[in-house]
Amino acid sequence: MTTKKIAVNWAEIEKDYRAGTMGIREMGRWYQLSDTAIRKKAKAEGWVRNAANLRSQAVRTSEVHVEPVIMAGIDATKPENIVGKGRNLIARLLEELDAVTTNNTDLSEMIEAEESDPRRRAAMLKAIDLPNRANVVKSLATAFKTFSEAQAPEGKKAQRQHQAEEAAASGSKYATRSGPRLAINNT
Numbered sequence: 001m002t003t004k005k006i007a008v009n010w011a012e013i014e015k016d017y018r019a020g021t022m023g024i025r026e027m028g029r030w031y032q033l034s035d036t037a038i039r040k041k042a043k044a045e046g047w048v049r050n051a052a053n054l055r056s057q058a059v060r061t062s063e064v065h066v067e068p069v070i071m072a073g074i075d076a077t078k079p080e081n082i083v084g085k086g087r088n089l090i091a092r093l094l095e096e097l098d099a100v101t102t103n104n105t106d107l108s109e110m111i112e113a114e115e116s117d118p119r120r121r122a123a124m125l126k127a128i129d130l131p132n133r134a135n136v137v138k139s140l141a142t143a144f145k146t147f148s149e150a151q152a153p154e155g156k157k158a159q160r161q162h163q164a165e166e167a168a169a170s171g172s173k174y175a176t177r178s179g180p181r182l183a184i185n186n187t
Contacts, residue, residue, distance in 0.1 A: 008033065010041065017042055020050040086147045090140050097136055100128055 013031055016022055017038065028035040041047075100107065107128050115121040126132065154162070 013038060013041070014045070014047055017047050018050060083147045086143065090144050090147070093136070093140055097133060097140075101133060104128060 008031065013027065013033075016027055016030075017024070022030065024038055025035045027033075028038055031038075108125060111121055111124045111128075115124060
């Protein structure tokens with residue numbers, strides 16, 4: 001069984017190649033060819049790409065480019081942004097918890113007086129109950145600890161290494177010494 005050969009429109013490929021608006025691999029996928037075939041044809045016929053339209057493309061580097069992930073209005077790829085947003089959220093939740101704790105009896109009385117559905121009333125009273133508030137405080141404390149550890153300074157070993165490097169660079173008495181100097185006095 002033979003496979004049909006696809007008619008290749010080299011004129012269109014050349015036009016796109018010279019325009020430089022598409023990457024060669026992207027062109028290969030578009031025209032259902034290998035990028036190698038396009039490169040060979042371009043080299044054989046002397047096609048030149050328009051440098052003004054070329055996008056800055058990394059050529060197989062080991063460096064990984066991470067696109068920013070925007071969550072809740074912040075760049076979530078940067079830990080310091082997440083930590084800042086988390087601390088603000090924890091502070092607001094603690095203020096809300098403080099308001100519920102301060103006005104607990106008033107809230108309970110309002111729920112008892114206004115809510116006629118017994119299941120809903122029980123759920124609302126459970127939401128402002130002391131064990132639930134204690135669990136919220138525990139969860140917030142754990143979250144705050146986690147956020148604080150994310151911003152923690154480097155460990156003792158790294159700090160000592162950094163201090164040793166600073167001492168060596170400053171020329172202090174604790175700096176690493178250079179080799180011995182040969183001093184010959186023949187007079």
